[in-house]
Amino acid sequence: xxxxxxxxxxxxxxxxxxxxxxxxxxxxxxxxxxxxxxxxxxxxxxxxxxxxxxxxxxxxxxxxxxxxxxxxxxxxxxxxxxxxxxxxxxxxxxxxxxxxxxxxxxxxxxxxxxxxxxxxxxxxxx
Amino acid sequence: xxxxxxxxxxxxxxxxxxxxxxxxxxxxxxxxxxxxxxxxxxxxxxxxxxxxxxxxxxxxxxxxxxxxxxxxxxxxxxxxxxxxxxxxxxxxxxxxxxxxxxxxxxxxxxxxxxxxxxxxxxxxxx
DNA sequence: CTGCATGCAAATCTTTTGCATAAGA
DNA sequence: TCTTATGCAAAAGATTTGCATGCAG
Numbered sequence: 001x002x003x004x005x006x007x008x009x010x011x012x013x014x015x016x017x018x019x020x021x022x023x024x025x026x027x028x029x030x031x032x033x034x035x036x037x038x039x040x041x042x043x044x045x046x047x048x049x050x051x052x053x054x055x056x057x058x059x060x061x062x063x064x065x066x067x068x069x070x071x072x073x074x075x076x077x078x079x080x081x082x083x084x085x086x087x088x089x090x091x092x093x094x095x096x097x098x099x100x101x102x103x104x105x106x107x108x109x110x111x112x113x114x115x116x117x118x119x120x121x122x123x124x125x126x
Numbered sequence: 127x128x129x130x131x132x133x134x135x136x137x138x139x140x141x142x143x144x145x146x147x148x149x150x151x152x153x154x155x156x157x158x159x160x161x162x163x164x165x166x167x168x169x170x171x172x173x174x175x176x177x178x179x180x181x182x183x184x185x186x187x188x189x190x191x192x193x194x195x196x197x198x199x200x201x202x203x204x205x206x207x208x209x210x211x212x213x214x215x216x217x218x219x220x221x222x223x224x225x226x227x228x229x230x231x232x233x234x235x236x237x238x239x240x241x242x243x244x245x246x247x248x249x250x251x252x
Numbered sequence: 253c254t255g256c257a258t259g260c261a262a263a264t265c266t267t268t269t270g271c272a273t274a275a276g277a
Numbered sequence: 278t279c280t281t282a283t284g285c286a287a288a289a290g291a292t293t294t295g296c297a298t299g300c301a302g
Binding site: 078 | 189228247
Binding site for chain 4: 168
């Protein structure tokens with residue numbers, strides 16, 4: 001496989017994401033990075049996000065509507081997704097790891113991980 | 127609000143979905159419905175799926191890749207999503223409803239529901 | 253009749269990709 | 278110099294929408 005080469009853009013994407021807990025979309029990241037790299041392209045942002053995800057450095061979150069979101073917190077944690085504004089909020093809840101066992105008991109295959117998405121209306125929307 | 131009017135297409139979409147447990151995409155449904163309605167359009171399929179979802183008759187499932195999938199089983203249940211072939215499999219597992227309480231304890235808003243997605247490789251892919 | 257639903261096509265939105273050039277090692 | 282990364286633009290994939298016409302009530 002090919003060797004990874006340093007890139008200022010990629011580092012910037014990674015460090016920007018590390019400052020945010022609100023799971024920005026690729027486009028939000030793009031708009032922000034334009035401050036430092038006026039000519040950066042959305043393609044570069046998507047390419048790097050996919051690369052970082054494949055390296056396990058970040059996580060992608062898809063919900064039922066809108067663009068995918070990205071999360072620099074790769075620790076196992078769950079999300080609350082607002083049904084109205086689509087905001088994604090981290091839940092620092094007690095471990096629910098045992099649900100993986102319950103699932104494994106039902107499913108005749110290998111379960112590598114899980115993510116639980118809770119939904120409802122966030123404080124701002126209700 | 128406006129009144130719902132019967133449509134053969136919508137009934138057909140609903141009953142076709144009821145026969146499947148593999149969570150087809152809008153396009154799969156479209157191809158199937160063309161057997162009975164040669165001129166049906168994808169737009170009609172999407173419009174009816176959105177309508178049925180808003181009525182609570184079906185559920186939409188988004189995963190990290192590929193098109194959204196639709197599920198006629200609106201009972202609370204969780205899914206296994208294959209990381210390789212993207213197959214979505216229902217998990218008839220023991221209740222994990224208590225995780226909702228754990229989440230509510232952390233989140234200062236209203237939690238209406240949740241869905242847990244387990245991932246890994248399915249039998250065919252490993 | 254009246255209004256919701258459809259078919260068709262164009263438009264949108266999000267993400268991916270090809271290619272020539274720039275930059276890291 | 279060699280190879281990976283970038284910018285730009287076009288392409289692709291999924292979903293939505295405007296509009297004239299069809300069909301249910």
